[in-house]
Amino acid sequence: QNPSYQQQQQQQQPVATAAVETTTTTDNKDKTSFNFKTGDFTPGQSTWKSHRTLSVKTLAETEMARCDVHTVKSEDGQSVFDDWMFLEERNAINVLIQFPGGKFLVIKQEKYAIHGQTLSPVG
Numbered sequence: 001q002n003p004s005y006q007q008q009q010q011q012q013q014p015v016a017t018a019a020v021e022t023t024t025t026t027d028n029k030d031k032t033s034f035n036f037k038t039g040d041f042t043p044g045q046s047t048w049k050s051h052r053t054l055s056v057k058t059l060a061e062t063e064m065a066r067c068d069v070h071t072v073k074s075e076d077g078q079s080v081f082d083d084w085m086f087l088e089e090r091n092a093i094n095v096l097i098q099f100p101g102g103k104f105l106v107i108k109q110e111k112y113a114i115h116g117q118t119l120s121p122v123g
Contacts, residue, residue, distance in 0.1 A: 041088040048088060065089045096121045
């Protein structure tokens with residue numbers, strides 16, 4: 001017996017969730033913090049799927065990430081996309097520090113496949 005659409009929706013885990021919180025500090029300045037949680041990728045376990053996922057082909061997987069190509073039905077069920085790239089990564093955190101006056105703390109670093117130096121948040 002196939003579960004109903006509503007049951008399938010309830011069983012799905014979110015791929016990502018985000019929360020924004022603004023608080024007022026003791027010096028009456030607003031401080032905004034962002035909390036972002038990605039899906040829980042675990043190497044060797046099956047990839048994230050929804051009721052619209054028809055098939056999954058894993059292209060590559062490491063201890064840190066997995067890259068799949070999904071075949072997916074459109075929301076209205078009238079079309080099929082057979083080239084939906086899907087990347088899952090392990091949970092990570094980045095911290096962006098803003099000083100009074102609006103400047104941010106970043107680090108200079110070189111990144112693979114990006115020529116020259118980049119500026120990145122800590123994390």
